[in-house]
Amino acid sequence: MDVLEDETTTDFLDLLGEEGLLQKRVIISYTKKIMELGKAGELKKAVKLFEEMPQRNQVSWNAMLTVLIESNQLDKARRLFYQEMPEFNPRSYTLMITGLSRFGFVDEARKVFDSVPIKEKNVVLWTAMLSCYTHNGNPILGLKLFARSYSHFSELLVIPNAHTFTIVLKACLDVRSLVTAMQIHGLAIKVLDGRSKDSVFVKNSLIDLHAKLGNLSDAEKIFSGIKWKDLSSWNIMMDGYMRHMLIDKAHGMFKAMGEKDTLSYNIMISGFAESGFGVDALELFLRLLKLQSSVKVKPNSSTYTIVLSVCATFTMLRFGVQIHASLFKCGILPGNIYIDNSLINMYARCGCIEETEQLFNDMPKRDVVSWNTLIVGLGQNGCARKALEVAEEVLKLGFYNGSTFVGLLTSCSHGGLVDKGMKYLTSMTSKYGIQPSIDHYNCVIDMLGRAGRLTEAYDLLWKMPLAxxxxxxxxxxxxxxxxxxxxxxxxxxxxxxxxxxxxxxxxxxxxxxxxxxxxxxxxxxxxxxxxxxxxxxxxxxxxxxx
Known part of the structure; x- marks a missing residue:
């Protein structure tokens, strides 16, 4: 609504006569109602109301385009944009680029971007196109666009903002280029000119980038140099310590934080778990449960997913069952696919295969992780043939990925089904279009070794195309x-x-x-x-x- 209100303020200040005022009020009323219906999920009503409008302006067209994109109706949004809209403004172009980006139509989004007249170009439009590249796995193209268009946009007095720099730094992280990131950092300091809020936003991205690229000392320097740290600054630095397994530093930072949110607890709980301190992870989770009655911080779906992973890793079935029950009480279950997958993994790792299958069968919606987790659970609990039956069903449905074959080969290994396993390895590329990774070869080598075919396993090690x-x-x-x-x-x-x-x-x-x-x-x-x-x-x- 903020963008809509800004546009209505701009478009309707200059009113001529009572009749013009009435017409503009009608348009504003219709437009706001269309947006409200869109947010409520009433798409048909929103479209019907738009069609019934006696008059429309640019804000109205943009509102309808927004509703269609937010409702994932890309084809209808395309028709509206390409065939029906009489004219466009920067907001129109940005909306279309954002919608195309969401569905992965990067080339089409670039065509829209290139078609924008010079007078309509602004920083929001520019940032939207950069974001389209970064979020669709094309970070290099995003960096090239930024480098090539920076001078052009500067001539138009279009200056990158904090969000632009954050997107570009994300691209640097994706291509793992610390040198490029440092150049972007220098430019950001020059352009933002020390504005505290924007500066913190960008510096937080830099802390994250340096920590993830192994340059922890520079991440610490940037963190120390921020005068007005926000909660994100603390969380990102703490996560950086966790990534480098510096559990004591991360814990010290956690205790020193004046303000904490759910993410702060999730980072710390996950860090404890990954460092092998399962009991500490669960103790911190229990502390969070006690706190939620007195503060706004409370566990979310990610918290429960992490804790269930701890229960699975350390086979803490009793605690896991209690978590399962509490998820129903707090209303997170049923229907959360991520938690359902974590529960399936937890019960399977604890050897409760009946509960595993029951949970899977009761899931209202499944994804590829659900199927993979069930296959691995069955295979590791002595039900190799049943695991292969499930795997065959998945392969027929076409609902598989590389990890499906890891689960499948693991099941063959635990079940002693060597010949089947070798056929699956051979068919991965020829039949299913998946190139075997080192994980797949490791499964097969383990399978051959378990079956006493050590010489074959050793030969395969030297023949495989991976080190x-x-x-x-x-x-x-x-x-x-x-x-x-x-x-x-x-x-x-x-x-x-x-x-x-x-x-x-x-x-x-x-x-x-x-x-x-x-x-x-x-x-x-x-x-x-x-x-x-x-x-x-x-x-x-x-x-x-x-």
Whole structure:
């Protein structure tokens, strides 16, 4: 309504005579009602009212275009824009670009952008086109557009604002270009000229970018240099510490924050969980539950998704069941697909396969994550054949992605269905158009190793078109332990010393190979090496199959 009110103020101040005043009041009344009906989801009524309008102006046409776009009626919005609207203003062009961007029609949006007359170009329109590129996976094109059009827009006295710079910095992050980001930073300082509100907005984006690109020290410098920090500044810096596993610094910042919101708690709970401190994560969640009665901060869907992931990772079934019950009490369930997926994962990880299937069957709506989670859950709980039945159904429906095959191959591995697994690997590219990733090859190597076909697994490792990682070699080493193959075991252990030198499990597996083959001297050497270099225990983790 803010944009509408601005336009009505601009268009209707200059009124001539009582008759003109009455006509303009009628147009304003109709237009506001159309917007209200659109926001209420009454699209047919809004269209009918628009068609009944005795007169229309530019604001009215833009209002109808807004309603159609917000109602996801792109084809009708196109017809209105291209065929029916008598004229356009900058708002019209921006609305159409935004609508096309939402549905991924980037080239068409660019044609609209290029068709805008010089006098109609403004910073909102420019930013909308940059945003279209960034949010549709074309960050390089967004950066090129900004670089090539900056001088042109400057000549028109169109200056980028804080939102423009934030979009461009997002593009820098997507292409992982710290050099370009620093150039944008310098330009932002010059253009914004220290305006506190706009400056904070951009600096928050810079903190996030530096932290995510591994340049934490500069992120800290930018944070320290902000005179008037807002809540987002604190949350972004805390998230940066979490990304670098600096749990103590993040926790110290959390405690020092004068104001916290739900995101603050979500960052901290998630950080505890990912760092292996499941109990701390749940304790903080319980503290948040107690706080919600006295402050406005309360758990949201993301909070519950994180907590259910903790319950799944640490197999805390009893706590997970309590969370499940509380979700009904607070009205979040039924119908939240993200939480439903997290519940399916939690019950599956805790071995409750009946509850897993029941939850899946009761879901009013499913996405590819729902199917993938069920397939993995069935496979990991000894129901490999049922998992494959579900997977075959998904493949027939065409509702699959690369993670579907990870779940499928994992099920074959746990069920000993080696030949089926090998056929699925072969058919991924030829039949389903998915190029196998290192995760798929790791599943197959694990499957072959479990079945005692260690030589085949080792051969596949060298033939696959991707470089093996620590997981690949760990699967080979594990199979070597089971089948007492010290030659391959030693090779795998050597590779793991380079890739993951402080992992206790790898050294312990090699020691078992030596112990199983009676090589006691090498056994004691390996155990002695463990004590010299120190070792770490791998954290538990949970796969989110997107």
């Amino acid at each position: 093996p990682n620590a997981v690949t070699w760990a699967a080979i080493l594990s199979a070597s332990v089971v089948h007492s193959n010290k030659e391959i075991g030693e090779i795998a252990a050597h590779e793991l010393r380079v890739l993951d030198p402080f992992n206790a499990a790898n050294h312990m597996m090699l020691a078992k190979v030596y112990g199983g083959t009676g090589q006691m001297e090498k056994l004691w050497q390996t155990l002695g090496l463990m004590s010299k270099i120190g070792s770490k225990k791998g954290r538990g983790c949970s796969w989110i199959l997107e």
